[in-house]
Amino acid sequence: MRELDTQLQQPIGEPRPVAVGDSPGQHLGPGDNNARAYAHWYDTKVMIEIEVLQADVTKLEVDAITNAANTELKHGGGVAKAISRAGGPQVQRESNEKAPIGLGEAVETTAGDMPARYVIHAATMELGGPTSAEIIADATRSTLRKADELGCRSLALVAFGTGVGGFPLDEAARLMVDTVRQHQPSSLQRVVFAVHGDDAERAFEAAVQDR
DSSP states (O other): OOOHHHHTTOOTTTTEEEEEEEEEEEEBBBTOOOOOOOEEEEEEETTTTEEEEEEEEGGGGGSEEEEETTOOOOOSHHHHHHHHHHHHHHHHHHHHHHHOOTTOOOEEEEOSSSSSSSEEEEESTTTTTOOOOOHHHHHHHHHHHHHHHTSEEEEEEESSSHHHTTTOHHHHHHHHHHHHHHOSSSOOOOEEEEEEEEHHHHHHHHHOOOO
C-alpha cells in the first residue's frame, strides 16, 4: 500500500489513488461494523485528500458531517433522520433556531452525541420537493465554505439530492466531486464521501477518477 507522500511525486493536477483496502479505524467511531472497503485519492491541484467510503456517516470521526436537509431543517426521514436520532434532541433543537434557510444555503449545529464536532445542514430541497443540479452544486459549495469558516480540517459529505430529491446518482456524484475540486480551501484538508450501497460507491469513485 503506497503512502501519501509517494503520491506527491506524481504530476500536478491529477487525482492519485493512495490506497484501497479495509476502512482505516481512525475514521470510524467505536463499534462501527458497517464500514466497507474504501478508495482514497490525493488531488494535487487543490491539495486535498478525497475519499470514498461506505460507512454510517453518524459514526465517522471527522470535524464535520453533512446533512442533506430541507429548507425548514425538519429532519424527518432518510439520512437526516438518522443524523438527528444519533445526535440526540440537541441537533433538531438547534436546527429549529436557525430555520428556515434558503435553497443551496448551509448552516451548522453541534453534533450532539456523535463523534463529529459539527453537523453542516445544506438545504437541497423544499420540504418534500425535488432538487436540481444547480441546487446540489450550490449546497455543496456552501457546505465547503462553512467547513472552512468553522476551521474544519476534515469533512464527510453525503450524496445530496439522491433520496427524496430524486436526482440521478451518477450526476449528483459528478457535480459534488467537481465542486470539491473547484473549492480553494483555507483549512479543509480531507473530504470523505460517505456513501451507502455499491451503486453510490461506484458512482463517486468513477466521478473522482474521471478528469
